[in-house]
Amino acid sequence: MKIIVTGGTGQLGRAFADLSEPSNAQILCLSSREMDVTNPHQVNSVFNQVQPDVVIHAGAYTAVDAAEKEADAAFRVNVVGTRNIAAACLHYHSKLVYISTDYVFDGKYNRPYTEFDQTNPLNVYGRSKLEGEKIAARICPQLFIIRTSWLYGEGHNFVRTILRLAKEREYLTIVNDQTGSPTYTADLAQGILSLVDTHEFGTYHMSNNGQCTWYEFAKEILRLAGRSIEVKPITTAEFAMSASRPQYSVLRNYMLELTSGDYFRSWQEGLNDYINKIVK
Numbered sequence: 001m002k003i004i005v006t007g008g009t010g011q012l013g014r015a016f017a018d019l020s021e022p023s024n025a026q027i028l029c030l031s032s033r034e035m036d037v038t039n040p041h042q043v044n045s046v047f048n049q050v051q052p053d054v055v056i057h058a059g060a061y062t063a064v065d066a067a068e069k070e071a072d073a074a075f076r077v078n079v080v081g082t083r084n085i086a087a088a089c090l091h092y093h094s095k096l097v098y099i100s101t102d103y104v105f106d107g108k109y110n111r112p113y114t115e116f117d118q119t120n121p122l123n124v125y126g127r128s129k130l131e132g133e134k135i136a137a138r139i140c141p142q143l144f145i146i147r148t149s150w151l152y153g154e155g156h157n158f159v160r161t162i163l164r165l166a167k168e169r170e171y172l173t174i175v176n177d178q179t180g181s182p183t184y185t186a187d188l189a190q191g192i193l194s195l196v197d198t199h200e201f202g203t204y205h206m207s208n209n210g211q212c213t214w215y216e217f218a219k220e221i222l223r224l225a226g227r228s229i230e231v232k233p234i235t236t237a238e239f240a241m242s243a244s245r246p247q248y249s250v251l252r253n254y255m256l257e258l259t260s261g262d263y264f265r266s267w268q269e270g271l272n273d274y275i276n277k278i279v280k
């Protein structure tokens, strides 16, 4: 099985590069230079050369706040780019895995979101990712949509930012009124890989289990890393950002529960492994 991963230099892409390759799979992680998804000619030439059985489309415009001012750039990559990948998947009979986000929801629920709940993104990034879902579904019949949340792995992320700030500052102020599920890219990559061999197409939520606020997440990062620094909870309103974010975007892995069973571990267990890898 030949697998192409777009966004191969990103956090999730690098998790695929780090996976010990299953004996029946060959995984090719591509940067935007090797395959710019907005360039249909380059996309077709790579597909023609590789003839992939599966394409994991993790490449995206991911700058949530910048997207408010750069909507064209976000839509070009997340919608037009996804259209190009989906069309090539249709032509080359490849299965498509489109990586999407908890930010397709507005966060007004007070229970975890299932795959069957109403979407209503609050920001440009979320809207572009949702349109990416729709265009992929219109074009490509062999489609897995995987929604995930609050990723950390190799690369820039909240965990590394907290550990850096803990060295630089006397105390930290962290938002305590947004709740989600931090997800370790290594767990997510493994989860996706176990699905691509099947024909069980559809939309899946895949996040580590449990929930916390950014404040609680930061406290746990510091505890596991053995750092002691005061952390003060603040509100979203006190931490001005360009893009609105859902207050509550916990994903329930409901499709997995209904099918193979939800094999995702708790966010604390994933985080413990990650901290052990990067700190100890």
Ligand SMILES: NC(=O)c1ccc[n+]([C@@H]2O[C@H](COP(=O)([O-])OP(=O)(O)OC[C@H]3O[C@@H](n4cnc5c(N)ncnc54)[C@H](OP(=O)(O)O)[C@@H]3O)[C@@H](O)[C@H]2O)c1
Binding pocket: 006, 007, 008, 009, 010, 011, 012, 013, 030, 031, 032, 033, 035, 036, 037, 038, 057, 058, 059, 060, 061, 062, 077, 081, 099, 100, 101, 102, 129, 148, 149, 150, 151, 152, 155
């Ligand atoms: N980070 C999160 O918390 C989070 C949460 C939910 C869902 N997601 C989704 O999960 C996926 C992976 O996110 P991530 O955090 O791993 O992303 P990331 O670290 O921000 O990396 C983004 C990746 O997208 C690639 N990319 C950007 N423009 C591209 C283009 N025109 N053509 C091809 N590749 C392009 C970049 O490639 P180059 O570096 O080579 O330019 C980079 O590898 C994305 O689809 C994202 O929307 C992320």
